[in-house]
Amino acid sequence: MNADRYVRDVQAGRLEAEAYVDLFSDLHPPLDAHEAHVEADRCYFCYDAPCMTACPTSIDIPLFIREISTGNPLAAAKTIFNQNIFGGMCARVCPTETLCEEVCVRETAEGKPVKIGLLQRYATDAAMAADKQYYTRAASTGKKVAVIGAGPAGLACAHRLAMHGHDVDVYEAHAKAGGLNEYGIASYKTPGGFAQREVDYITAIGGITVHYEKALGADLSLDALAADHDAVFLGMGLAGVNALSVPEADAAGSIDAVEWIEGLRQADDVASVPVGRRVVVIGGGMTAVDAAVQAKALGADEVTICYRGPKERMKASKYEQEIAQVRGVAIRYHMTPIRVVAADGEVAGVEFDRDGETVMVRCDQVMKAIGQSFAADSLNGSGETIALDGGRIKVDADGKTTMAKVWAGGDCVNAGDDLTVTAVSQGRDAAESIHRALSA
Amino acid sequence: MADLSTNFVGITSPNPFWLASAPPTDKQYNVERAFEVGWGGVVWKTLGEAGPPVVNVNGPRYGAVWGADRRLLGLNNIELITDRDLEINLQEIKATKKNWPDRAVVVSLMVPCEEDPWKKILGRVAETGADGVELNFGCPHGMSERGMGSAVGQVPEYIQMVAEWCKQHTDMPVIVKLTPNITDIRRPAEAAKRGGADAVSLINTINSITSVDLDSFAPEPTIDGKGSHGGYCGPAVKPIALSMVSEIARNPETAGMPISGIGGVTTWRDAAEFIALGCGTVQVCTAAMTYGFKVVQEMIAGLENYMDEKGYATIEDFRGRAVPNVTDWQYLNLNYVTKAKIDQDKCIKCGRCHIACEDTSHQAITNMVDGVRHFEVIEEECVGCNLCVNVCPVENCISMEQIAGVDPRTKKPIDPDYANWTTHPNNPAVWAKEAAE
Numbered sequence: 001m002n003a004d005r006y007v008r009d010v011q012a013g014r015l016e017a018e019a020y021v022d023l024f025s026d027l028h029p030p031l032d033a034h035e036a037h038v039e040a041d042r043c044y045f046c047y048d049a050p051c052m053t054a055c056p057t058s059i060d061i062p063l064f065i066r067e068i069s070t071g072n073p074l075a076a077a078k079t080i081f082n083q084n085i086f087g088g089m090c091a092r093v094c095p096t097e098t099l100c101e102e103v104c105v106r107e108t109a110e111g112k113p114v115k116i117g118l119l120q121r122y123a124t125d126a127a128m129a130a131d132k133q134y135y136t137r138a139a140s141t142g143k144k145v146a147v148i149g150a151g152p153a154g155l156a157c158a159h160r161l162a163m164h165g166h167d168v169d170v171y172e173a174h175a176k177a178g179g180l181n182e183y184g185i186a187s188y189k190t191p192g193g194f195a196q197r198e199v200d201y202i203t204a205i206g207g208i209t210v211h212y213e214k215a216l217g218a219d220l221s222l223d224a225l226a227a228d229h230d231a232v233f234l235g236m237g238l239a240g241v242n243a244l245s246v247p248e249a250d251a252a253g254s255i256d257a258v259e260w261i262e263g264l265r266q267a268d269d270v271a272s273v274p275v276g277r278r279v280v281v282i283g284g285g286m287t288a289v290d291a292a293v294q295a296k297a298l299g300a301d302e303v304t305i306c307y308r309g310p311k312e313r314m315k316a317s318k319y320e321q322e323i324a325q326v327r328g329v330a331i332r333y334h335m336t337p338i339r340v341v342a343a344d345g346e347v348a349g350v351e352f353d354r355d356g357e358t359v360m361v362r363c364d365q366v367m368k369a370i371g372q373s374f375a376a377d378s379l380n381g382s383g384e385t386i387a388l389d390g391g392r393i394k395v396d397a398d399g400k401t402t403m404a405k406v407w408a409g410g411d412c413v414n415a416g417d418d419l420t421v422t423a424v425s426q427g428r429d430a431a432e433s434i435h436r437a438l439s440a
Numbered sequence: 441m442a443d444l445s446t447n448f449v450g451i452t453s454p455n456p457f458w459l460a461s462a463p464p465t466d467k468q469y470n471v472e473r474a475f476e477v478g479w480g481g482v483v484w485k486t487l488g489e490a491g492p493p494v495v496n497v498n499g500p501r502y503g504a505v506w507g508a509d510r511r512l513l514g515l516n517n518i519e520l521i522t523d524r525d526l527e528i529n530l531q532e533i534k535a536t537k538k539n540w541p542d543r544a545v546v547v548s549l550m551v552p553c554e555e556d557p558w559k560k561i562l563g564r565v566a567e568t569g570a571d572g573v574e575l576n577f578g579c580p581h582g583m584s585e586r587g588m589g590s591a592v593g594q595v596p597e598y599i600q601m602v603a604e605w606c607k608q609h610t611d612m613p614v615i616v617k618l619t620p621n622i623t624d625i626r627r628p629a630e631a632a633k634r635g636g637a638d639a640v641s642l643i644n645t646i647n648s649i650t651s652v653d654l655d656s657f658a659p660e661p662t663i664d665g666k667g668s669h670g671g672y673c674g675p676a677v678k679p680i681a682l683s684m685v686s687e688i689a690r691n692p693e694t695a696g697m698p699i700s701g702i703g704g705v706t707t708w709r710d711a712a713e714f715i716a717l718g719c720g721t722v723q724v725c726t727a728a729m730t731y732g733f734k735v736v737q738e739m740i741a742g743l744e745n746y747m748d749e750k751g752y753a754t755i756e757d758f759r760g761r762a763v764p765n766v767t768d769w770q771y772l773n774l775n776y777v778t779k780a781k782i783d784q785d786k787c788i789k790c791g792r793c794h795i796a797c798e799d800t801s802h803q804a805i806t807n808m809v810d811g812v813r814h815f816e817v818i819e820e821e822c823v824g825c826n827l828c829v830n831v832c833p834v835e836n837c838i839s840m841e842q843i844a845g846v847d848p849r850t851k852k853p854i855d856p857d858y859a860n861w862t863t864h865p866n867n868p869a870v871w872a873k874e875a876a877e
Contacts (some may be wrong), residue, residue, distance in 0.1 A: 034510075041508035044833050047791030048807060105788040109834060 007363045009277040010253060010348050012301025016170055020271050023297035027188045027323070030120060036122040040069035042106060043114045050103035056416075057084035057425045061100060065119055077127030078134045085159045086152050088128060088198050089181050091121035092190050094421050105342040128201055137207050138165035143438045146171065146229040148216050149393030151179020152420045153410025154235035155202050156427030157434075162207035164435045169229070170208060173215035177203075179237055180411075181420065183262045186290035187270065201346035220385075226405050231434045234379070234393060234401070234408035235247030237425055238372035239426070244282060248340040249368070256415030257281065257291040257369035264294055271298075274364030276430045278302045280350050282337055285315040290369045292329040303328070304361060306352060314327075335359065340366055352377060374412050387412040399430030407434055442747035443754050448720040449613040449638040449698050451571040453544035454507075455743075456711065456755055457736050460702055460723035461485050461548035461574060461617070464733075472539065474733045478740055481544025483641075483723060486521035486576045487561065488776035489551045494520045494583075500661035503650030503670060512730045514676035516650045518584045518661065518668055526564070529832035534568040544721075545569075546692065547613065550576040550588050553598055555605045562610040572613035575602060575637075577628070578644025580621050580671050580728025583645055590644070592621035594661050596631035603635025615700060618642040618684075622679075625684040626691045639698035640688065641723060643681045645671020674726035678704030682717060684767040689718035706735075716762035717757060735764040770861040777847050777854050778824035778840040779818045780804070786837040789813055792839060793828035801827055838841055850872070 015023075024358060031039060043065040051061040060079050067076035069105055080087035094116040096102075104113035127134075143166045147154045150172035158168040177183050181195040203210065214220055216236060225232050241256050244248070253276070264273050273300040279290045284307035296303045305324065307314050311333050314321060335352040341360065349362040374392040385404040386392045392414035399407045409426030416422040444455040458481040459465050459474055466485040474482060488494055494517055505514035522529060537545045547570045551557035565573055577593030584591040592598045599616060606614045616632035618625060620643040636747050647669045649659040660665030681703025688694050702712030702723040711722045727735050752758045782793070782805075794807040794815050804821035805828060806814060817828075829838045846853050861867055 038509045044790045044792060046789075047795035048813070049791070050789070050813070105790040109788040 008253065008273050008343075008348070010364050011402070012134070012274045015270045015271070017271065019299075022348060024187050024191060024270055024294075026191055027186075028302070030150040031115070031118050031126060035355035036068055036073075037071075039115050040065045044107055049098035050105065051114075054099045054103045055083075056099070056419065056421045057090070057428070059083045059087070061120075063159075064123060065114065065116070068119055068123055073123045073126035074130065074132055076119075076123035079238055081122055081134055083428075084421065084424050085202050086158055086181075086420065087120055087427070088124040088201075089152070089190065089195065090186075090421045090424065091117050091124055092194070093181075095317050095319070095419070098317050100422070106414045110303050113352050114243040115154070116152075121291070128197065131201075132160075133201075133204055135159075135163050135205050135308070137162055137205060141165040142226070143167070143230040143437065144169065145231045145233065145434060145438075146225040147233045147235060148198055148220075148225075149173070149179060149234070149236035149239050149410070149412075149422065150177035150199070150210055151410060152181060152296070153237075153412075153423035154179070154233065155199065155208075156209060157233045157235060157407075157409065157431040158208045158427075159205060160201050160428050160431035161434060162205045166207070166438065167228075168208045170210045171216065171220055172210055172212050173236070173239075175212055175219075176189060176409055177210050177212075181233075183265055184258065184287075184290075185265075185420075187261065187265060188293070189192050202362065203242075205297045217377065222379060222403075222406070223384065226403070230404045230405070230438055231397075232413060232428055233427070233434065234406065235410040235423070237377070237411045239375035239378065240373040242371040242373055243367070244337065244340075244368045244370055246337050246339045248342040251340050251347050251366075252340035252345055253364060253369065254340050254366040257283065257302055257367040258372060260367055261287065261291055261294065264298075273298060275300050276363060277362040279365045279367060280363040281305045281367045281369055282350070283307065283371070284309065284313070285369065285371065286320065287372075288367075288369035289316045289320045289324045289329075291369055293324050293327050295367070296364075300365075302330070302363075304330045304393065306332050306337070306350070308334070308336045310334060313350070328417070330360075335361075372411075398433035399426055400433065442744045442752060444480075444743060444747075446721055446755055447698065448544075449572065449615070451460055451481070451544045451613060452542075452805060453545065453721070455480035455736075455740055456715065456719075456721040457739050457806060458482060458544060458546070458700070458721050458723045459728060460725040461576065462725040462729075463517075463519060464728050465723060466524065468536050469844075471532075471536050471545075474728070474736075475536075475543050476691040476731045477735045478791075479543070479733065481546065481571075481721070483546045483548050483574050486550045486579070487526060487565070488637055489557050489561065490523050490526045490564075493523045493525055496520055496523050497663050499663035503648075503660040504648055505674075505676060512646075512726070513674060514672055515674040515726050515729065516648045516661070516672045517645070518581050518670040521548075521576070521579070530564055530568055533565075533570055537569045537571075540591060542607045544571050546572045546574050548576050548617070550579070553587060553592055553602065558602060558605045559609045562612070566610055566612060570612065572615060572638075573610065573832060574615040574617050575606060576601075578617045578619040578642075578645075580619060580645060580647045583827060590619035590621050593628055593644070594622050598626045599628050599631040600635035601765075603632050603637040607636040613638040615639045617644055617702075619644045619705075620680060620684055621647050625687050626694065627853065629688045629691070629694045633697055639700060639720075640694075641700035642688070642700055643677065643684055643703045645673045646677055646680065648672035648861065662806035673704065674730075675704045675706050676711060678706075682713060685714060685719060686719045686763065689760065689763045690766050693865045705739075708739045708746065711739055712743060712746055712758075715759050715760075717766070718760040718763050720755070720759065721876050722786070732817065772860060773858045774861065774864060775855045775857065775859050776842060777844075778842050779819050779822045779848075780824065780826070780828050780838055781841050782815055782817060782828075782838050783836070784816075786834050787815055788834055788840070791816065791831060792833065794829045796827050796831045800823055801825060821849060823849065839858065 046061045054195045062077040064076040096410040100116045101113035107113040147170045177199045281292040338351045352359045393408045407430040410423035461483040465482045501519045503516040580590035583589040616637040651660045701719030706727040794805045797805040
């Protein structure tokens with residue numbers, strides 16, 4: 001190979017200004033009122049509806065759709081929020097094609113499910129636009145609960161606790177609340193600062209104090225929190241990223257996809273984020289797809305997702321893979337990385353094993369997206385040792401950890417599927433368990 | 441190719457599709473546009489007496505009921521008879537008939553309930569060369585407050601009287617248009633026949649308020665904060681019209697009297713159903729007002745196709761064939777036992793049949809079998825009511841099948857022979873008869 005003759009090309013501002021607006025706008029534009037009515041009319045109001053069973057938060061989907069169809073989106077939003085206070089974000093990011101919409105009887109009947117996600121967005125957008133608050137705090141119980149992490153699990157827990165009259169201190173390691181909603185999810189799924197608006201909407205119930213840039217382990221100890229509060233909920237997500245264990249994996253230009261997306265999400269102007277002319281994304285999950293699609297949107301010529309397994313095993317759903325492909329990303333399967341090829345310490349390509357054959361993919365930038373992991377150090381050492389299971393926090397059906405007064409939920413526990421909607425359901429249910437314990 | 445031409449009380453038209461007396465037939469311009477795309481005939485919008493024309497409201501005249509995607513299911517109107525000058529209408533009728541001699545041009549009339557005004561107007565219409573007249577005894581709004589329209593149609597004696605005058609003063613065929621705003625439609629039809637009318641047409645529109653504005657608390661359509669009941673028409677009224685047509689068709693007093701069917705005719709199929717109940721022509725308004733005149737082309741093609749498939753050469757070959765099958769409840773076969781059957785290959789598992797049956801009927805459909813979501817009829821409970829068929833969103837997924845042998849519900853053998861209520865042992869009239877014997 002002639003890596004020495006290769007000129008590495010990573011730069012910002014590859015496109016005209018207006019191109020960014022287009023490429024980073026809503027993936028699925030919202031339904032207008034008429035579209036929502038027409039779509040809502042397609043719902044059969046099933047008995048014991050399969051969509052409702054498939055929803056991790058058990059939203060009464062037929063009921064909220066019927067409320068939309070009768071011109072009452074505000075009631076529909078309440079039906080949604082009763083089960084899922086993050087109904088707005090879930091409407092945008094839930095893989096509905098593998099949850100509610102996959103089991104919709106319209107999918108069975110004609111291969112075209114009711115657009116449940118878009119209808120949910122229609123209703124929740126209406127409520128948020130009207131600044132309609134449905135919940136008020138119960139009389140103060142005088143109990144204090146600490147919540148670690150202001151992501152979907154932590155805030156869902158905090159909101160439900162606040163409803164029950166408990167005082168909640170939320171400790172967030174970042175400068176902003178929202179967790180992956182703010183730092184992780186692809187821009188085109190939640191444009192327009194939605195994540196922060198939703199955080200404000202949720203915390204408007206009162207009784208929730210968010211303390212920013214307070215990380216467990218560094219700034220806080222679990223023992224102290226447990227001593228100062230009546231209960232603690234751990235919802236800090238996954239702070240670690242899995243390392244790519246091949247030679248030159250840390251060459252200049254070989255970067256962590258989660259970090260890169262975080263930088264993109266926080267950039268004032270996406271055009272300022274540098275991207276390679278040719279980008280290789282290693283991995284097969286949602287992070288890989290989000291990184292690849294956004295790299296392409298920033299003006300990369302060639303973006304290739306290289307996944308070690310076959311198409312069916314890829315964690316990103318078939319639908320997400322299609323989005324990537326439609327947006328110009330190539331996906332190659334059975335590609336196991338052997339080494340990052342570097343020239344003068346800088347990335348020039350990646351060598352893969354494809355079923356015994358060695359394949360070289362030239363690139364200017366490598367994005368590593370081979371999974372995140374729970375960083376147990378922050379937890380253990382700052383308090384009594386909490387049992388783990390599969391590298392994450394072990395919880396029972398109520399979300400209780402092995403430590404007294406401590407509950408956990410979201411991506412940091414070893415239950416569920418790392419989805420926003422699952423985190424919300426675990427946070428909510430843990431709050432109910434905490435409330436029962438504090439009321440006993 | 442089927443021949444759609446009709447001869448209705450001597451009025452011929454190339455097909456049975458006439459535009460009803462209504463806004464679409466108020467002017468030569470509209471009527472000629474209709475003839476250009478294929479309508480077989482029109483009933484010209486109702487003419488009144490000579491003199492200052494009637495006035496209409498200048499606010500909304502129509503209200504509506506919509507289905508999914510704002511599909512118009514029902515329309516209501518408070519428009520009166522023509523508000524154009526009588527002379528202009530007469531000139532245009534004459535010109536139109538001259539231009540379109542093969543099409544039916546019938547003129548709708550409404551004048552005060554005195555002999556002289558009827559005599560006068562009939563003479564004027566005869567001069568136009570029109571094919572016939574239709575007496576508007578149906579409009580339920582506005583004119584009825586002045587003793588015309590449905591105010592006449594609700595009093596059989598008046599219908600007979602006016603029909604007699606008309607038959608006396610014109611040679612043109614006389615069609616009496618009936619109002620459905622009456623308890624027994626047979627009575628006005630009988631009166632029309634006694635008065636010598638050649639035919640009846642029905643139904644005119646039904647008294648209605650389409651909705652109430654919940655901000656202003658005014659009925660729709662609203663004119664400056666107030667509303668008045670209007671006449672309801674469109675697809676929603678078809679079942680009422682079919683029933684009324686059938687009552688007249690099977691009443692021994694009026695059986696065989698020519699009927700022009702009106703009420704929600706929107707497709708060829710609707711038209712064929714009216715014809716099967718005895719109608720010689722059908723009249724259409726709302727479908728044209730919703731989609732424009734071109735809809736007649738679908739109606740013509742559809743009816744031709746149906747007749748070709750069935751081997752009917754002319755309308756007369758199937759006209760009235762459903763009439764003998766309309767009967768009284770007491771003559772229905774009580775030994776005809778059916779059970780619902782769900783085609784599991786077609787079932788999409790929405791559960792609507794289950795919940796409808798469970799909550800509101802006979803608890804005869806499962807929702808779970810051996811822990812699996814599964815919808816199946818429990819024959820021991822099923823009374824064969826057909827509700828599940830009606831709420832199922834999948835066509836032909838649930839069917840009603842006749843059974844023989846022992847009814848699993850009653851555990852009694854099913855008599856294979858026809859038997860009805862008149863001889864049923866639970867009928868008090870049967871006991872009385874037995875006691876008398």
